[in-house]
Amino acid sequence: MLTSTADLRSFVVSQHKLGKKVGFVPTMGALHEGHLSLVEASAKQCDATVVSIFVNPSQFGPNEDFQRYPRTLENDLSLLQKTGYLQAGYMTGGEQDTAVEVFVPSITEMYPAGFDTSIHVGSVSQILEGKSRPLHFQGVATVVLKLFLASQADTAFFGQKDFQQICIVRKMVSDLNVPIEIVMCPIVREPDGLAMSSRNRYLSASERRQAVVLSQSLRLAEMMIVQDNIRDAAAVKRAAEQKIRTAPDAVIEYVSVADSVTLDELQRIESKPVILLAVKFGTTRLIDNLVLSL
Ligand code: AMP
Numbered sequence: 001m002l003t004s005t006a007d008l009r010s011f012v013v014s015q016h017k018l019g020k021k022v023g024f025v026p027t028m029g030a031l032h033e034g035h036l037s038l039v040e041a042s043a044k045q046c047d048a049t050v051v052s053i054f055v056n057p058s059q060f061g062p063n064e065d066f067q068r069y070p071r072t073l074e075n076d077l078s079l080l081q082k083t084g085y086l087q088a089g090y091m092t093g094g095e096q097d098t099a100v101e102v103f104v105p106s107i108t109e110m111y112p113a114g115f116d117t118s119i120h121v122g123s124v125s126q127i128l129e130g131k132s133r134p135l136h137f138q139g140v141a142t143v144v145l146k147l148f149l150a151s152q153a154d155t156a157f158f159g160q161k162d163f164q165q166i167c168i169v170r171k172m173v174s175d176l177n178v179p180i181e182i183v184m185c186p187i188v189r190e191p192d193g194l195a196m197s198s199r200n201r202y203l204s205a206s207e208r209r210q211a212v213v214l215s216q217s218l219r220l221a222e223m224m225i226v227q228d229n230i231r232d233a234a235a236v237k238r239a240a241e242q243k244i245r246t247a248p249d250a251v252i253e254y255v256s257v258a259d260s261v262t263l264d265e266l267q268r269i270e271s272k273p274v275i276l277l278a279v280k281f282g283t284t285r286l287i288d289n290l291v292l293s294l
Pocket of ligand 1: 159
């Protein structure tokens with residue numbers, strides 16, 4: 001396990017010297033199948049993988065769940081070990097052995113005293129999640145850029161689950177010429193359709209049962225657009241919202257039918273729309289989305 005950025009860099013340099021391609025999987029821990037799917041994607045596409053586990057304080061607002069965010073390092077490491085990713089630091093990924101390292105920095109390692117730089121990505125970070133979480137994406141962009149530069153990894157793997165986050169990371173990488181490839185991996189869901197999330201554990205039994213309406217509302221939107229050929233975004237949005245409201249404890253923060261690159265709200269649904277939503281159950285805020293190709 002690596003804890004300093006210097007050791008992280010040495011690890012990647014040593015892999016590069018061996019001619020290996022290095023993948024990077026940034027996480028906040030509390031690992032589940034969704035995270036593991038990113039590790040698997042990296043193991044398939046790269047020769048070595050770094051999984052970072054860091055609950056990044058700068059992406060939490062003052063009234064958000066930074067303090068209570070689950071920290072389960074032992075469990076995370078044993079999960080990676082059980083699936084074979086960390087066995088003796090190596091796993092067998094097809095023809096080649098794939099090294100998997102874990103990077104677990106402290107807060108002061110990432111933000112030493114006097115740290116005073118932040119990355120602000122423009123308009124795409126101001127809407128949707130950015131509206132209710134004003135400094136969230138600034139915190140995300142700053143820590144992600146720092147991880148990219150500290151590691152010098154070749155490819156980074158992100159989940160579609162946080163779709164807006166990927167749009168922001170892609171924009172930052174393109175605007176600032178960061179030499180890294182960004183790969184988006186599909187959303188991993190529970191058998192009933194709920195997108196896996198470290199925050200699902202906050203849900204009460206009743207909220208957990210109700211939370212299935214999120215993916216159901218996305219499926220409904222998909223049916224309307226793909227099967228019924230409906231192109232009126234407002235009608236699709238209304239239907240999705242109605243479906244979510246069948247759950248008595250659901251409080252909708254937003255449902256958006258948007259362009260999947262700019263995230264600008266659509267009036268008429270065209271080629272590659274994304275439907276994004278954020279819904280609260282009690283104090284737990286859940287997000288989900290669906291990207292369509294028409
Ligand atoms: P987090 O630990 O929540 O910051 O997530 C770390 C990475 O895992 C992000 O790129 C997320 O998009 C991704 N991720 C989280 N949940 C899922 C999921 N259910 N399916 C796929 N990727 C996910």
